[in-house]
Amino acid sequence: MPTSFPAALPIARLVLRVLVILNWIYAAIVLAILIALFANPYWTVTALGFESSDQPGALILGARLIAALGLVAVPLSLIVLRRLLAMTDTVRAGDPFLRENAARLQVIAWALLGQQVLQLLVSFVARVASSETHRLHIAAFSPSGWLAVILLFVLARVFAEGTAMRDDLAGTV
Amino acid sequence: MITVKLDDLLHARRMTLTELAERVDITLANLSILKTGKAKAIRFSTLEAICDVLQCQPGDLLHHEPGPDAG
Numbered sequence: 001m002p003t004s005f006p007a008a009l010p011i012a013r014l015v016l017r018v019l020v021i022l023n024w025i026y027a028a029i030v031l032a033i034l035i036a037l038f039a040n041p042y043w044t045v046t047a048l049g050f051e052s053s054d055q056p057g058a059l060i061l062g063a064r065l066i067a068a069l070g071l072v073a074v075p076l077s078l079i080v081l082r083r084l085l086a087m088t089d090t091v092r093a094g095d096p097f098l099r100e101n102a103a104r105l106q107v108i109a110w111a112l113l114g115q116q117v118l119q120l121l122v123s124f125v126a127r128v129a130s131s132e133t134h135r136l137h138i139a140a141f142s143p144s145g146w147l148a149v150i151l152l153f154v155l156a157r158v159f160a161e162g163t164a165m166r167d168d169l170a171g172t173v
Numbered sequence: 174m175i176t177v178k179l180d181d182l183l184h185a186r187r188m189t190l191t192e193l194a195e196r197v198d199i200t201l202a203n204l205s206i207l208k209t210g211k212a213k214a215i216r217f218s219t220l221e222a223i224c225d226v227l228q229c230q231p232g233d234l235l236h237h238e239p240g241p242d243a244g
Contacts, residue, residue, distance in 0.1 A: 171213030173203040 013088050020081050027074040034067040062129020062136065069122050076118070079111040102160035109152035116145050176236045179208045182227050197222040 036044040041060040050059055083104040090096045123140035130136045183190060190208060194201040199219060206212045207219075220231055227234075 168213065171206070171211065173199065173207045173212045173215050173219055 009088055009091055013085065016081055016085050016088070020078070020085075023074060023077045023081065027071065030067055030070040030074075034064065034071065037064045037067060058129050059131065062125050065125045065129075066122050066138075069118055069125070073115055073118050076111045076114045080108050083108050097159075097163050097166050099160070099163050102156055102163050105152060105156035105159055109149055109156055112145070112152060113149045116142065116149060119145065174238045174240055176238055177207055177210060177212070178234055178236055179204075179223075182229055182234060186227055188227070193223070193226060196226045199223075 033044065033048075036047075037060060041063075042056065045056070045059055045063055048063065087096065087101050087104055090098055090101055119138075119142060120140050123138045126136035126138040179190075183193060190204055191201060194204050197204075197219070199222065203212075203219075207215065215235075220234070223229075223234060224231060
């Protein structure tokens with residue numbers, strides 16, 4: 001049996017809390033970029049590193065869409081992080097095998113699925129907004145990301161079944 | 174509904190729940206759960222141990238009472 005790493009849980013909680021903060025910072029930055037793309041689009045795309053585009057309209061529209069899609073990712077990330085934190089709380093309380101955790105895993109799986117779909121959309125927009133002089137390449141398909149989605153749906157199901165079995169056993173003498 | 178007649182059997186054998194717990198090697202807490210009807214299931218090993226000590230049959234310990242909707 002693999003030995004447990006006692007510090008894993010406190011480290012995980014700390015990392016999750018930091019990620020929540022970083023998520024909000026990311027949201028603020030993307031929102032600022034989106035506002036700038038409407039307030040002064042040519043200056044903004046130049047500041048982002050795109051100069052003398054032969055299709056400025058498409059590039060600006062593409063950048064706006066990508067920024068908007070980036071904002072949609074913020075609540076999805078928050079859903080994942082908050083639920084992971086709640087699950088670590090149940091581990092600290094001494095009983096993680098709860099129906100609520102099975103439900104949380106499922107919600108996390110759906111949120112990650114949403115993020116993978118967002119990535120596909122962002123990649124599509126980037127491809128459409130690309131020009132001869134400025135090719136925006138954003139990877140569409142992340143094998144590890146999609147594998148994580150499948151893994152989490154399976155894990156959620158396993159957790160639900162295990163919790164039901166544990167509940168059955170709880171009243172067995 | 175399954176009812177557990179442990180009280181009756183203990184009274185007949187002049188035994189306390191604590192004594193039974195010591196003799197069958199089952200915790201007093203679990204036997205209390207069984208006695209008060211809060212158990213969801215009983216293992217055959219537990220049933221066998223109780224019947225050995227109380228010198229009874231499973232049917233003496235467990236009774237079935239039809240529910241309110243039973244015909």
